[in-house]
Amino acid sequence: MVDLTTNYCGLTLKNPLVPSSSPLTGDFDDVRRLEDAGASALILPSVFEEELIEEQDKVDRFMVMQDIGHHEADSFLPTAHEFESKLDQTLEKIQRYKTALAIPVVASLNGVTDSGWVEHARDLQQAGCDAIELNLYGMNAEPGARSEMIEDRYLHIVQRLVEAVDIPCTVKLSNQFTGLMHFVTELEINGAAGVSLFNRYYQPDIDLETLQVRPQLSLSSSSETQLRIRWLAMLRPQVQFTLAATGGFHGFQDALKALLAGADVVHLCSVLLKGGPTVITDIINGMSHWMEEKEYTSVQQLKGSLSHQNAVNPEGYERENYMEILDSYTPTPGVRV
Numbered sequence: 055m056v057d058l059t060t061n062y063c064g065l066t067l068k069n070p071l072v073p074s075s076s077p078l079t080g081d082f083d084d085v086r087r088l089e090d091a092g093a094s095a096l097i098l099p100s101v102f103e104e105e106l107i108e109e110q111d112k113v114d115r116f117m118v119m120q121d122i123g124h125h126e127a128d129s130f131l132p133t134a135h136e137f138e139s140k141l142d143q144t145l146e147k148i149q150r151y152k153t154a155l156a157i158p159v160v161a162s163l164n165g166v167t168d169s170g171w172v173e174h175a176r177d178l179q180q181a182g183c184d185a186i187e188l189n190l191y192g193m194n195a196e197p198g199a200r201s202e203m204i205e206d207r208y209l210h211i212v213q214r215l216v217e218a219v220d221i222p223c224t225v226k227l228s229n230q231f232t233g234l235m236h237f238v239t240e241l242e243i244n245g246a247a248g249v250s251l252f253n254r255y256y257q258p259d260i261d262l263e264t265l266q267v268r269p270q271l272s273l274s275s276s277s278e279t280q281l282r283i284r285w286l287a288m289l290r291p292q293v294q295f296t297l298a299a300t301g302g303f304h305g306f307q308d309a310l311k312a313l314l315a316g317a318d319v320v321h322l323c324s325v326l327l328k329g330g331p332t333v334i335t336d337i338i339n340g341m342s343h344w345m346e347e348k349e350y351t352s353v354q355q356l357k358g359s360l361s362h363q364n365a366v367n368p369e370g371y372e373r374e375n376y377m378e379i380l381d382s383y384t385p386t387p388g389v390r391v
């Protein structure tokens with residue numbers, strides 16, 4: 055029997071498979087099924103501050119309407135305190151999950167304002183979650199926004215959060231940072247407990263019939279793991295904190311590669327939305343079987359054994375062989391004359 059335990063932001067997990075934020079982790083019956091299938095922790099859908107601000111605006115408008123008064127019709131309307139915000143729903147979920155589940159429950163927060171991040175993180179901690187993932191999802195397309203300014207803003211948020219709460223805060227990042235290596239090391243210095251690599255951006259498309267811009271959400275594929283695996287391998291020797299892999303990890307082979315490169319945990323989302331919670335059991339079985347065959351006794355032993363520092367051919371992760379790879383391409387016969 056192989057030992058699958060791993061650590062995630064200071065928490066000991068029974069295995070490295072953690073469902074990331076998605077509608078599945080927001081549903082009580084689904085989270086029970088995820089735990090039964092072997093999930094070692096779970097991350098709730100994000101609390102989006104923008105949504106909370108919008109909700110508050112609606113409540114404010116509603117209260118103004120109530121002040122104006124509509125006589126007996128008012129008795130059919132809910133009172134302002136009967137509105138339950140998305141934040142309230144999440145806080146209730148955390149409490150319910152913590153009572154019903156044995157695995158750690160991680161909240162996810164996507165803030166806009168400086169004070170919002172801190173305030174909501176305190177609420178989430180108060181509700182009993184074990185850690186918070188900060189989802190730094192943003193376009194940063196303002197013409198005046200230099201990369202340094204953006205990074206400083208993020209670091210400032212992390213510093214304030216780490217000061218505000220006692221539970222670990224990890225950061226879910228996009229890969230769109232020019233100096234990713236430096237930024238990730240700065241996150242560690244500033245108190246983050248880990249990073250999740252990488253957020254997937256949902257790209258809009260143009261509908262040629264209606265000439266409308268269509269936002270679209272497509273689920274991931276395993277080919278997306280390669281970028282993540284490379285960065286996990288490069289970052290592992292540089293940082294001590296938790297590295298989580300997210301984006302395209304579907305099968306046990308993907309999960310093993312992430313761990314070999316240096317991840318502590320592997321987040322699952324698309325594969326669970328497609329195949330349901332029992333996929334986790336299949337991944338656990340596949341991983342355990344492969345590890346036994348290769349004579350690994352524990353995930354601890356496996357982790358990072360193919361990081362940039364430990365790989366037999368670390369140049370495989372580097373840019374040096376870029377030209378060699380381009381040259382190795384063999385054109386399909388008959389395509390070129």
Ligand SMILES: Cc1cc2nc3c(=O)[nH]c(=O)nc-3n(C[C@H](O)[C@H](O)[C@H](O)COP(=O)(O)O)c2cc1C
Nearest residue numbers: 074075076099100189274300301302303322323324
């Ligand atoms: C329907 C859906 C909802 C999601 N909601 C959130 C969310 O609320 N917060 C978040 O940080 N990520 C969210 N994600 C992103 C996933 O947690 C995950 O990081 C991403 O899908 C990449 O992993 P995957 O390839 O396993 O799907 C969502 C993804 C999907 C498909």
